Amino acid sequence: MTQQSKKLLEIENLRKYFPVKSGLFRKDYVQAVQDVSLHIFEGETLGIVGESGCGKTTLGRTILRLYEPTSGKIVYDGETIFDSEQKIAVKMLPYCRKIQLIFQDPSASLDPRMTVGEIVGEALDIHKLTHGKAERAERISKLLEDVGLNSEHANRFPHEFSGGQQQRIGIARALAVEPEFIVCDEPISALDVSIQSQVINMLEDLQNERGLTYMFIAHDISVVRHISNRIGVMYLGCLVELAESYELCNKPIHPYTQTLLSAVPLPDPKKNRSRKRILLEGDIPSPLNPPSGCRFHTRCPYAMPKCSEAAPEFKEYSPGHFAACHLLEEK
Amino acid sequence: MNGKLLEIKDLKVSFFTPVGEVKAVNGISYSLGYNEVMGIVGESGSGKSVEAYAIMGLLQSPGRVVGGSVTFEGEDVLSYDSRQMTDLRGNKISMIFQNPMTCLNPVYSVGNQLVEALTCHNKDISKAEAKKRAIEMLDLVGINNADKRFTQYPHEFSGGMRQRAMIAMALICNPKLLIADEPTTALDVTIQAQIIELMKELQKKTDMSIIFITHNLGVVAEICDKVTVMYAGHVMEQGAVDDIFYHPQHPYTKGLLRSMPRLDEEGHERMVPIEGTPVDLLDPPKGCSFGPRCEHCMKICLNNQPPLVEVGEDGHVSACWLHVMQARKNKEAGK
Numbered sequence: 001m002t003q004q005s006k007k008l009l010e011i012e013n014l015r016k017y018f019p020v021k022s023g024l025f026r027k028d029y030v031q032a033v034q035d036v037s038l039h040i041f042e043g044e045t046l047g048i049v050g051e052s053g054c055g056k057t058t059l060g061r062t063i064l065r066l067y068e069p070t071s072g073k074i075v076y077d078g079e080t081i082f083d084s085e086q087k088i089a090v091k092m093l094p095y096c097r098k099i100q101l102i103f104q105d106p107s108a109s110l111d112p113r114m115t116v117g118e119i120v121g122e123a124l125d126i127h128k129l130t131h132g133k134a135e136r137a138e139r140i141s142k143l144l145e146d147v148g149l150n151s152e153h154a155n156r157f158p159h160e161f162s163g164g165q166q167q168r169i170g171i172a173r174a175l176a177v178e179p180e181f182i183v184c185d186e187p188i189s190a191l192d193v194s195i196q197s198q199v200i201n202m203l204e205d206l207q208n209e210r211g212l213t214y215m216f217i218a219h220d221i222s223v224v225r226h227i228s229n230r231i232g233v234m235y236l237g238c239l240v241e242l243a244e245s246y247e248l249c250n251k252p253i254h255p256y257t258q259t260l261l262s263a264v265p266l267p268d269p270k271k272n273r274s275r276k277r278i279l280l281e282g283d284i285p286s287p288l289n290p291p292s293g294c295r296f297h298t299r300c301p302y303a304m305p306k307c308s309e310a311a312p313e314f315k316e317y318s319p320g321h322f323a324a325c326h327l328l329e330e331k
Numbered sequence: 332m333n334g335k336l337l338e339i340k341d342l343k344v345s346f347f348t349p350v351g352e353v354k355a356v357n358g359i360s361y362s363l364g365y366n367e368v369m370g371i372v373g374e375s376g377s378g379k380s381v382e383a384y385a386i387m388g389l390l391q392s393p394g395r396v397v398g399g400s401v402t403f404e405g406e407d408v409l410s411y412d413s414r415q416m417t418d419l420r421g422n423k424i425s426m427i428f429q430n431p432m433t434c435l436n437p438v439y440s441v442g443n444q445l446v447e448a449l450t451c452h453n454k455d456i457s458k459a460e461a462k463k464r465a466i467e468m469l470d471l472v473g474i475n476n477a478d479k480r481f482t483q484y485p486h487e488f489s490g491g492m493r494q495r496a497m498i499a500m501a502l503i504c505n506p507k508l509l510i511a512d513e514p515t516t517a518l519d520v521t522i523q524a525q526i527i528e529l530m531k532e533l534q535k536k537t538d539m540s541i542i543f544i545t546h547n548l549g550v551v552a553e554i555c556d557k558v559t560v561m562y563a564g565h566v567m568e569q570g571a572v573d574d575i576f577y578h579p580q581h582p583y584t585k586g587l588l589r590s591m592p593r594l595d596e597e598g599h600e601r602m603v604p605i606e607g608t609p610v611d612l613l614d615p616p617k618g619c620s621f622g623p624r625c626e627h628c629m630k631i632c633l634n635n636q637p638p639l640v641e642v643g644e645d646g647h648v649s650a651c652w653l654h655v656m657q658a659r660k661n662k663e664a665g666k
Contacts, residue, residue, distance in 0.1 A: 051519035052519055162608050164608060165608070192375055193548075193587060194586065194590055194609070195604075196590070196604075197591070197592070197604035198604040198606070201602055201604055219519065219520070221520070221594060222591070222592045222594040225596075226596070227592075259521060260520060262524075263524035264520055264594055265523075265524075265547065265552060266549055266595060267551075267576060267591055267593065268552055268595070269552040269553075269572050277524060277528070279525055280524075280525070283489040283490075284519075
């Protein structure tokens with residue numbers, strides 16, 4: 001992706017806290033997304049990776065404002081749709097035509113009492129995109145064919161399909177309104193290995209045909225590496241590193257990205273035996289009470305006294321390669 | 332070490348459901364030596380877990396072993412009665428599961444459960460001694476402050492810690508065989524790496540054999556010596572780990588390896604998926620179960636099940652008609 005491309009989506013210092021009751025009058029907050037700033041170019045795929053609880057799903061949903069952001073700014077296609085400082089929060093319905101979401105668990109995200117035709121057609125009705133029954137039916141069968149199903153499937157119910165096919169229905173539903181931007185939230189994690197690549201190829205084809213922009217959220221870094229132009233790595237609500245896919249996987253500069261990459265088992269016995277692993281101590285701390293300063297300092301092999309005091313700034317270290325680490329600042 | 336710890340011959344397991352017989356495991360055979368790690372790979376529904384449950388005698392109704400034999404240390408395990416089986420389970424063969432939270436009892440402390448596993452099989456061990464041993468075990472699996480953790484309950488442990496506690500419980504009686512059913516699937520990659528390193532280390536220390544069931548080929552490459560690839564209840568290919576990864580023979584194994592996105596790939600190559608959908612076990616194909624999805628499918632594949640053919644050294648076998656055809660061609664050329 002060239003740098004000249006237009007920025008489709010920009011977010012600045014986006015923050016999402018979830019309140020939890022911890023006493024009669026006390027409220028604590030789960031700091032799910034903490035000051036994330038990034039932009040997505042038109043036509044590219046931005047991958048977001050991280051372990052469970054790192055806030056990657058919350059980030060995706062907050063961008064769609066399925067969760068109202070706590071603070072920060074979201075700009076879509078030059079129009080501000082949310083700004084906590086200027087108190088802007090526009091109605092999302094017109095933007096729902098442009099931004100869509102694909103969910104992780106296909107069986108849970110499809111209404112079991114609706115037929116496939118109704119599921120896919122619902123969005124068409126909401127946005128009044130078709131006139132008359134015949135046109136609607138035609139659109140639905142065209143959509144189903146686009147995702148590799150056939151038009152007779154419209155009268156069936158979701159439980160009659162396999163997991164891979166259900167995910168295709170979810171994708172057809174997202175495509176129904178002809179969106180520009182799709183947030184794919186772990187779209188293939190629930191699928192079998194042999195089906196995963198079918199769905200990935202289909203997503204790539206759809207992107208090429210329709211010029212879609214993806215934000216691809218997943219925990220499996222090899223999948224994200226395959227499909228994304230750029231990758232962002234999240235840890236405990238913070239974006240710690242962002243770079244072009246190849247650069248990030250081959251020259252990671254943040255210690256967390258380095259450990260994450262070394263932890264991935266490769267389907268290559270000889271390489272596994274020869275490479276050295278960086279093993280992390282312990283588990284991810286609770287986002288309810290995150291560590292002070294850099295959130296990774298409790299597990300970081302290179303932690304310095306400074307790391308527990310101040311949060312590192314998210315800066316550009318080489319063109320297009322961003323990271324947040326005190327170690328890099330000192331170099 | 333020589334000899335075979337576990338030998339499975341033509342094992343068949345069926346589930347008798349109201350809509351018909353589901354042949355979950357359809358005649359699989361393999362043997363496992365001492366101090367060996369065997370990986371069983373397959374997608375969901377390939378029968379990899381069911382086969383392990385059959386070895387452990389944990390099959391639940393309507394599931395039943397309908398044929399074949401399981402020999403553990405020279406004894407036929409399938410003929411054991413329930414008392415003998417209880418004696419074997421947890422003592423000589425242990426199992427760890429995918430989701431540790433559902434396997435640990437939430438109302439007993441972790442220490443209590445460890446002690447129970449120990450005293451079940453060693454009636455004459457004293458309480459103090461059992462506790463000491465349990466704390467040692469927690470320490471061995473890398474749980475810090477083991478004596479404090481001993482009194483805590485499963486919900487106070489994180490996912491990775493619970494899996495460690497499960498491993499401690501499985502190993503407390505020094506079993507000869509550990510069956511690990513997707514032990515790292517529910518964990519994050521960095522925690523998965525910790526658990527794999529731990530299992531490798533423990534395997535070396537205790538000289539046990541492991542059957543490692545997973546769908547993740549990366550994990551298999553990491554820990555296993557031998558691999559069995561399963562599809563729809565059949566063994567597709569079997570061999571040493573290097574042979575399977577560098578010289579796969581069966582179209583399904585090749586397809587699986589090709590369809591995986593790899594972290595070390597150079598540039599962007601389009602993935603080659605395996606077309607079609609997984610087998611409906613209620614109505615399996617008459618011939619090779621992979622036939623309908625196979626790019627090399629021939630007429631014979633649709634009607635007859637392929638035999639396991641030797642295709643390399645170290646017991647590298649593969650069940651595909653292509654090998655039979657190839658062998659026939661070679662023979663003719665030789666004449």
